[in-house]
Amino acid sequence: MSxxxxxxxxxxxxxxxxxxxxxxxxxxxxxxxxxxxxxxSLLLLGGYTxxxxxxxxxxxxxLLVGLTVTAIGALFIERILSLRIRTADxxxxxxxxxxxxxxxxxxxxRRIGVDPRSLVDPWAAQTRSIFGVTxxxxxxxxxxxxxxxxxxxxxxxxxxxxxxxMRASAEDAEAATLMGIRRGRVAAVAWIIAGLLACIAxxxxxxFPTPGLDGSVxxxxxxxxxxxxxxxxxxxxGALVGGLIVGVAEQLTLGYSSDLAFLGRGxxxxxxxxxxxxxxxxxxxxxxGTRDVxxx
Amino acid sequence: xxxxxxxxxxxxxxxxxxxxxxxxxxxxxRTRVPRSVEARIQSILGIVLVLVALALPLYLENAFLxxxxxxxxxxxxxxxxxxLSGVTGQLSLAHAFFIAIGTYGYAYFSGSPGGVATAYGxxxxxxxxxxxxxxxxxxxxxxxxxxxxxxxxxxxxxVASLSLVFLGQHLLFNWESVTGGAxxxxxxxxxxxxxxxxNPAVGDTQITILNVPLMRNELLWYLFLAVLIIGYxxxxxxxxxxxxxALQMIRDKQTAAAVMGVNVRRYxxxxxxxxxxxxxxxxxxxxxxxxxxxxGSFGLILSVTYxxxxxxxxxxxxxxxxxxxxxxxxxxxxxxxxxxxxxxLAEPGSGGVDSGTLAxxxxxxxxxxxxxxxxxxxxxxxxxxxxxxxxxxxxxKVRAAAPVTSPAAETGEPLESEPxxxxxxTHSTGSLGSPADxxxxxxxQHPDRGTDPSTEGxxxx
Numbered sequence: 001m002s003x004x005x006x007x008x009x010x011x012x013x014x015x016x017x018x019x020x021x022x023x024x025x026x027x028x029x030x031x032x033x034x035x036x037x038x039x040x041s042l043l044l045l046g047g048y049t050x051x052x053x054x055x056x057x058x059x060x061x062x063l064l065v066g067l068t069v070t071a072i073g074a075l076f077i078e079r080i081l082s083l084r085i086r087t088a089d090x091x092x093x094x095x096x097x098x099x100x101x102x103x104x105x106x107x108x109x110r111r112i113g114v115d116p117r118s119l120v121d122p123w124a125a126q127t128r129s130i131f132g133v134t135x136x137x138x139x140x141x142x143x144x145x146x147x148x149x150x151x152x153x154x155x156x157x158x159x160x161x162x163x164x165x166m167r168a169s170a171e172d173a174e175a176a177t178l179m180g181i182r183r184g185r186v187a188a189v190a191w192i193i194a195g196l197l198a199c200i201a202x203x204x205x206x207x208f209p210t211p212g213l214d215g216s217v218x219x220x221x222x223x224x225x226x227x228x229x230x231x232x233x234x235x236x237x238g239a240l241v242g243g244l245i246v247g248v249a250e251q252l253t254l255g256y257s258s259d260l261a262f263l264g265r266g267x268x269x270x271x272x273x274x275x276x277x278x279x280x281x282x283x284x285x286x287x288x289g290t291r292d293v294x295x296x
Numbered sequence: 297x298x299x300x301x302x303x304x305x306x307x308x309x310x311x312x313x314x315x316x317x318x319x320x321x322x323x324x325x326r327t328r329v330p331r332s333v334e335a336r337i338q339s340i341l342g343i344v345l346v347l348v349a350l351a352l353p354l355y356l357e358n359a360f361l362x363x364x365x366x367x368x369x370x371x372x373x374x375x376x377x378x379x380l381s382g383v384t385g386q387l388s389l390a391h392a393f394f395i396a397i398g399t400y401g402y403a404y405f406s407g408s409p410g411g412v413a414t415a416y417g418x419x420x421x422x423x424x425x426x427x428x429x430x431x432x433x434x435x436x437x438x439x440x441x442x443x444x445x446x447x448x449x450x451x452x453x454x455v456a457s458l459s460l461v462f463l464g465q466h467l468l469f470n471w472e473s474v475t476g477g478a479x480x481x482x483x484x485x486x487x488x489x490x491x492x493x494x495n496p497a498v499g500d501t502q503i504t505i506l507n508v509p510l511m512r513n514e515l516l517w518y519l520f521l522a523v524l525i526i527g528y529x530x531x532x533x534x535x536x537x538x539x540x541x542a543l544q545m546i547r548d549k550q551t552a553a554a555v556m557g558v559n560v561r562r563y564x565x566x567x568x569x570x571x572x573x574x575x576x577x578x579x580x581x582x583x584x585x586x587x588x589x590x591x592g593s594f595g596l597i598l599s600v601t602y603x604x605x606x607x608x609x610x611x612x613x614x615x616x617x618x619x620x621x622x623x624x625x626x627x628x629x630x631x632x633x634x635x636x637x638x639x640x641l642a643e644p645g646s647g648g649v650d651s652g653t654l655a656x657x658x659x660x661x662x663x664x665x666x667x668x669x670x671x672x673x674x675x676x677x678x679x680x681x682x683x684x685x686x687x688x689x690x691x692x693k694v695r696a697a698a699p700v701t702s703p704a705a706e707t708g709e710p711l712e713s714e715p716x717x718x719x720x721x722t723h724s725t726g727s728l729g730s731p732a733d734x735x736x737x738x739x740x741q742h743p744d745r746g747t748d749p750s751t752e753g754x755x756x757x
Contacts, residue, residue, distance in 0.1 A: 083668060088667070090451045099604070103660035219462075
């Protein structure tokens with residue numbers, strides 16, 4: 001039972017981080033109808049910036065710089081995409097983000113090199129025990145940080161002017177524009193927030209007990225895609241639920257892999273995708289997504 | 297008075313021009329769809345290219361042969377992906393998965409059991425049969441995924457197709473009895489009617505053309521070229537016919553397509569199947585080229601390179617797919633070959649910008665730049681170049697065919713300069729008689745816009 005509990009807490013922690021990334025996808029999608037395939041490389045950009053600074057400076061200062069750089073990176077991509085956003089369809093824009101991803105990833109992976117880097121976070125390899133199970137401190141901090149950030153986001157989304165503007169333009173872009181909402185600004189803020197969330201997420205993705213930051217963080221970050229999709233691409237709550245489902249399912253599969261040996265080694269890696277396919281077969285727009293209805 | 301009769305007049309006048317008796321064509325001959333100068337230039341260009349491709353292996357050294365082989369294998373796959381993503385508008389990142397099915401399917405069906413560290417099986421079927429079965433298998437895998445594919449709208453499919461790549465990777469690493477696991481497995485030599493596509497053994501008769509002995513890569517070159525030509529022609533004919541128009545309509549407006557009687561779900565599924573079969577064929581070729589494929593070659597990055605190919609070449613354009621494949625597949629190899637000429641290139645693994653990284657900058661950047669500046673890709677540029685060479689646009693042609701207002705002589709276009717104004721009058725509906733009237737009719741047609749579906753789809757408001 002304690003093993004199960006350990007897996008569950010680990011799963012919730014990993015899932016909370018996935019939820020942060022997935023929320024980034026969802027915000028961008030809601031604001032601009034773009035699927036951002038460059039999200040993984042933005043994450044890597046944040047991690048790389050922090051890892052460059054931490055050997056000399058304070059971790060929190062490095063984190064601040066990392067957040068800034070990631071936000072600027074996201075804003076840069078948004079500005080370029082915005083040149084074509086009126087005329088191009090969703091697929092074209094998605095492919096453009098893939099182009100950015102290829103270039104940015106190639107450059108960052110080259111700079112990082114082959115050895116995983118540590119971000120030298122203040123929690124290091126400490127552990128805490130709760131309910132009789134031992135959990136790495138980073139996992140607990142991840143849960144805490146995610147709860148704070150997600151709460152802040154949902155409050156802002158509901159009550160601030162930006163939140164209202166964002167929801168309005170996601171609901172009906174034309175009407176929102178006519179009401180005086182500047183879509184360009186809404187989109188820019190959405191990308192910046194997504195970048196910030198990605199940068200926070202990478203800190204926890206590469207912290208203890210994982211080996212550290214290298215190119216392999218990208219496939220990990222990509223698991224936020226199934227999280228966002230199975231929750232419903234245009235649902236912020238869906239991103240949260242999807243992230244948690246993916247995280248818990250993945251950790252459970254990992255924990256009980258000896259019982260699941262018939263599925264092959266490393267099945268935990270593909271578990272999120274299996275869940276996504278199953279959900280999509282039943283609900284093609286995800287659990288909380290708006291159904292795509294076409295009127296004639 | 298409608299645009300249709302106007303086009304007809306072009307057709308008829310051209311016919312008159314061919315017969316050499318302008319003004320005397322009282323009885324219109326039955327004519328096929330008029331082939332424009334551009335179309336003729338295109339087919340001549342195509343034939344020249346094929347001839348060059350036939351002669352090339354006799355002159356190229358081995359490194360360039362390998363480059364050509366990888367370009368042709370990539371081109372087959374890119375045509376397939378373009379049918380799905382470019383023509384039908386279904387963004388798919390699963391191409392690497394179907395390519396892997398082709399490669400490993402062929403290796404398993406025709407290969408023999410072996411393996412040092414990890415034993416794998418093989419059915420030892422004749423290679424052509426094994427290759428055909430691998431292609432069919434890839435198609436079946438596409439069919440199996442199509443229930444998901446046809447249910448999902450647009451962008452959801454792009455992400456859902458990601459899952460196939462990761463599932464595929466899992467299978468490749470774990471299904472060792474077929475794939476050989478992480479060490480890979482050997483791919484059997486292709487042979488046709490007992491004739492092996494391999495370096496001739498000692499004592500065998502060697503085939504020589506113009507004193508050039510045909511070794512493995514030269515032989516494979518002709519095999520790859522044959523597959524590419526067949527794939528190209530099939531895709532071109534598919535696009536020109538009814539299915540092609542249905543697929544494009546699904547891309548442009550799915551609801552409208554359904555209203556017009558296109559069975560959207562079935563067509564999407566078929567597009568997926570055809571595209572996967574192309575991927576399967578490309579996979580067989582890739583297997584022959586790699587000899588010992590390992591699972592690492594079939595990851596997400598492979599799917600992304602194929603997307604880059606079709607975007608650079610031009611979404612929806614078949615020749616574009618080939619050009620894009622040539623660019624993306626040849627660039628890293630070229631950079632590798634000529635690394636001496638690029639002093640800024642570092643050795644791979646040294647931490648500097650090596651040729652592989654530079655190639656990624658190039659095609660990743662090219663994708664962004666192409667979509668920003670010319671969403672039609674190289675194909676659109678080529679089309680523009682072609683029209684500027686022939687000195688006319690389709691619109692000008694229609695105008696040139698109309699009487700008096702824009703005499704053919706002004707455009708200097710040989711096809712249009714032949715017929716006189718009289719020949720048009722005889723076959724058009726009477727109202728064309730007055731210049732003012734015809735002037736009012738010709739412009740609204742905008743034929744040069746309508747003929748270009750690949751770029752149209754991207755410029756939707």
